[in-house]
Amino acid sequence: MKTHKNIAVFIPHLGCRKACVFCSQSAITGVARTEPDLQSELVRIRTAIEQAVPTLGGADAEIAFFGGSFTGIGEERMLAFLRCAGEYLGGNIKGIRCSTRPDYINEHICELLAAHGVTAVELGIQSTDDKVLAASGRGHTAEQSRLACELLVRYGFELGGQMMVGMPCADLQSELRTASDIVGFGASTCRIYPMVVFRETPLYRMAVSGEYSPLTNEEAARRAAACARVFIDAGVEILRIGLHASRNLADAPFGANHPAMGELVESEIYYGVIKEKLAGQKVSGTVTIQIPRGELSKCVGQKGACRARLAAETGAEIRFVQTDALQKYDVRIIS
Numbered sequence: 112m113k114t115h116k117n118i119a120v121f122i123p124h125l126g127c128r129k130a131c132v133f134c135s136q137s138a139i140t141g142v143a144r145t146e147p148d149l150q151s152e153l154v155r156i157r158t159a160i161e162q163a164v165p166t167l168g169g170a171d172a173e174i175a176f177f178g179g180s181f182t183g184i185g186e187e188r189m190l191a192f193l194r195c196a197g198e199y200l201g202g203n204i205k206g207i208r209c210s211t212r213p214d215y216i217n218e219h220i221c222e223l224l225a226a227h228g229v230t231a232v233e234l235g236i237q238s239t240d241d242k243v244l245a246a247s248g249r250g251h252t253a254e255q256s257r258l259a260c261e262l263l264v265r266y267g268f269e270l271g272g273q274m275m276v277g278m279p280c281a282d283l284q285s286e287l288r289t290a291s292d293i294v295g296f297g298a299s300t301c302r303i304y305p306m307v308v309f310r311e312t313p314l315y316r317m318a319v320s321g322e323y324s325p326l327t328n329e330e331a332a333r334r335a336a337a338c339a340r341v342f343i344d345a346g347v348e349i350l351r352i353g354l355h356a357s358r359n360l361a362d363a364p365f366g367a368n369h370p371a372m373g374e375l376v377e378s379e380i381y382y383g384v385i386k387e388k389l390a391g392q393k394v395s396g397t398v399t400i401q402i403p404r405g406e407l408s409k410c411v412g413q414k415g416a417c418r419a420r421l422a423a424e425t426g427a428e429i430r431f432v433q434t435d436a437l438q439k440y441d442v443r444i445i446s
């Protein structure tokens with residue numbers, strides 16, 4: 112199977128006229144929150160692309176503008192970025208993707224994106240509960256997300272939905288509804304971000320004052336896994352769970368700051384899938400479970416936690432066998 116890569120170009124906070132309580136784009140991407148002049152930005156974009164091209168190794172790729180609200184950076188700048196990226200389209204580089212906010216999407220923007228080689232748009236939906244959106248100062252409503260998705264699907268873009276777990280005023284039920292809504296909006300890909308509390312954000316102050324209770328890594332993994340199951344069952348591809356490991360993430364004082372949060376969540380997904388398969392079965396001695404090749408560490412869990420939980424709950428020894436015959440997240444109980 113041919114692999115797919117993103118050539119990531121980060122545009123931290125540029126284009127964002129809002130200030131979500133949890134946002135610290137400079138902390139997440141490690142890039143300063145300033146707006147450099149256009150020419151130096153274009154040089155940065157060219158450098159990022161030209162450095163990435165030799166590393167593609169034959170994989171198909173998209174140039175991906177991530178980090179801020181791409182369609183809110185001003186039309187002139189956005190078009191300059193797109194024209195610059197557009198010069199590299201062709202061969203392995205199949206298109207351009209960007210991430211933005213639901214309230215920065217309209218017909219005019221869709222026309223511009225479509226005319227300049229954009230193939231996929233990822234929307235920061237975060238929640239479809241207006242109470243949750245308001246508590247985070249998102250500055251848009253769930254209805255705006257729905258309308259933006261409808262428009263993007265109508266224009267033929269691959270739609271990605273980004274959601275968060277552990278926002279202020281959110282609970283598991285609102286998060287599961289958000290995942291279902293994103294599926295219903297027509298997303299073919301998604302990203303799940305358990306909330307991390309960075310130091311210089313309003314959310315940090317809310318956490319210190321007790322107004323907000325940060326998730327533990329374990330709670331974050333459980334809730335993100337439950338949402339992930341909604342996407343998996345609907346056939347929506349999960350592109351990422353959790354932030355990339357970084358010094359900034361390691362310095363984050365609260366929330367889902369584990370450097371391998373994605374792996375924790377995937378372990379939790381496998382735990383749930385295996386438990387469902389074992390439900391109603393009488394097991395004793397050793398249970399052998401077939402799992403997809405390459406997924407052993409997730410099935411075993413960090414420090415063997417997933418296997419130990421299954422063993423404690425079933426009273427059996429758990430043995431995993433890898434096979435090429437199963438797709439990701441599928442398992443089979445052998446004996």
Ligand code: SF4
Binds near residue numbers: 135
């Ligand atoms: S929309 Fe995104 S970039 Fe803008 S303030 Fe919120 S989290 Fe930060």
